[in-house]
Amino acid sequence: MKKIFSSLLISLALVSCGDFDEVNLNPDTPTTVTPDFLATRIILKTTESDNGKWFISDSWLMKTTSFTEHMEWFLYNKFERDNFKSYYHLMDAQKMLELAEANTDMSEEDKNAYRALNHFIRSYIFYGATMSMGDVPCSEAIKGEKEGIFSPKYDTQEEVFATILKELREASELFAKASTLNGDPVFGGDVSTWQRTVNSFTLRVLNMLSKKQTVGDMNVRSLFEQVAAEPLMRSEADSYQRVYDAGKSAQWYPFYYEKQNFWSYPVMTSFMVDMMKNLGDKRLFFYAEPAPDLSSNPGDSFDAYSGVNPVLEYGQVQAEFTKGLHSPINKRYYRVAEGEPVKFIAYSELQFILAEAALRGWKTPSSAKEHYENGVRAAMNFTTENTPEEYRHGATIDAAYVDDYLNGKAKFDAKNGLEQIMTQKLIGSFFQLKFNSYYDYRRTGYPRVPIDPATNMNEVKTQLPIRWMYPDEEYSQNRTNIEEAIQRQFGGNDTPNDVMWLLK
Numbered sequence: 001m002k003k004i005f006s007s008l009l010i011s012l013a014l015v016s017c018g019d020f021d022e023v024n025l026n027p028d029t030p031t032t033v034t035p036d037f038l039a040t041r042i043i044l045k046t047t048e049s050d051n052g053k054w055f056i057s058d059s060w061l062m063k064t065t066s067f068t069e070h071m072e073w074f075l076y077n078k079f080e081r082d083n084f085k086s087y088y089h090l091m092d093a094q095k096m097l098e099l100a101e102a103n104t105d106m107s108e109e110d111k112n113a114y115r116a117l118n119h120f121i122r123s124y125i126f127y128g129a130t131m132s133m134g135d136v137p138c139s140e141a142i143k144g145e146k147e148g149i150f151s152p153k154y155d156t157q158e159e160v161f162a163t164i165l166k167e168l169r170e171a172s173e174l175f176a177k178a179s180t181l182n183g184d185p186v187f188g189g190d191v192s193t194w195q196r197t198v199n200s201f202t203l204r205v206l207n208m209l210s211k212k213q214t215v216g217d218m219n220v221r222s223l224f225e226q227v228a229a230e231p232l233m234r235s236e237a238d239s240y241q242r243v244y245d246a247g248k249s250a251q252w253y254p255f256y257y258e259k260q261n262f263w264s265y266p267v268m269t270s271f272m273v274d275m276m277k278n279l280g281d282k283r284l285f286f287y288a289e290p291a292p293d294l295s296s297n298p299g300d301s302f303d304a305y306s307g308v309n310p311v312l313e314y315g316q317v318q319a320e321f322t323k324g325l326h327s328p329i330n331k332r333y334y335r336v337a338e339g340e341p342v343k344f345i346a347y348s349e350l351q352f353i354l355a356e357a358a359l360r361g362w363k364t365p366s367s368a369k370e371h372y373e374n375g376v377r378a379a380m381n382f383t384t385e386n387t388p389e390e391y392r393h394g395a396t397i398d399a400a401y402v403d404d405y406l407n408g409k410a411k412f413d414a415k416n417g418l419e420q421i422m423t424q425k426l427i428g429s430f431f432q433l434k435f436n437s438y439y440d441y442r443r444t445g446y447p448r449v450p451i452d453p454a455t456n457m458n459e460v461k462t463q464l465p466i467r468w469m470y471p472d473e474e475y476s477q478n479r480t481n482i483e484e485a486i487q488r489q490f491g492g493n494d495t496p497n498d499v500m501w502l503l504k
Contacts, residue, residue: 036183038096047242052260064272078457079496082468109179116174123167134500154485157501162216240345246337253339263334273307285395292324299393311452332391340386351375379428422446465496
């Protein structure tokens, strides 16, 4: 044993005298960080969804589904605090840009792609933060390492939106002068599709600003009309989305049953079911299962579907669902490993944005009616293409059905156009475009979400909350700046019902 032990010590000594770092290299782990590696990381992070019940949580807020495991705040309109975790992606984007700029062997065209992606990510992150909370750090964000600014000031929401629009304009121009975006897992490096995505997202931002005439030195309507004439998404295939893969467990759909244990708890609501029944919308059969208590009806009959009233007291919601009175969500959402692509910026959404703008009298490529119909067709085709035959309950959605649908109760009527657009936008974004429908509702009041003051947990009993409060950490880490921002915006109050600049 002594000889064996001595031999091991000698061997270890010999290894330590050699290239020990080389011996311990993991061949599957990158040893250097490159711009394309960071680009992949950033894009995957910004197309990442929560797994399990949080994946569908915004549907509780918009009352399209309820949830029967136990009560969640969104079910009864209670907002708490948001966070700035997404700002970590800004640091990755900045490092990606620095590495690209320092690479003397990289062409200017390739560098332009990384420059453009950095601008897009900055705009995307700032947009999400300001839409949630109001004024947020922007001009001094992520300047701790180089400039020693660890307590950034809060820019006004108007300043933030001006920055977002300028970043998007620069991103579009740079993608037009780029070659390939290496490391791109969404569009395969196609910079022309990236430019279309950037322009389409720009229209979303400007549409959210439609109550304002100007933002900074930019005229909202003029800029919208300018961008609407530039290259935009051409179909749902151009959508900024995550496509999942049944063959790789790390790439399964976020609500697939092998990734979570919440699949048995969602239930359709009367708000959503009745809306679709009234329209004769067969997507109901692709979104839901027949209610057990109504299963004697054919699966492609509207009589087989029922939704729970989402504003009932929670115990009653649970009791009615347990009795089999209402429809669960379609099994495809948790039984199909690849699920459906999850969209973050979508072609159908773009068409509804253009329809709304045309309704206001803004110049768009087509009429409000044509854009509305394009949005409905695209959304219906997306649902059909991503629903396997065995989960359709014998229903068929084809071109002839869509034509009939658009000439029936869903026929466009300019007098009720805004409500129709928002209704179709909500139906078409079922488990898609997280919180986008809430922001539209907050801005327009459509569709008319049910609210019962008796069960509403919001402090203002007749409405949904308007914003998320600022993170607790800011009060200890950045107190002077956050208190100044709260005083400037809301007179010193930080509550879910304070009205941000965007909505005034």
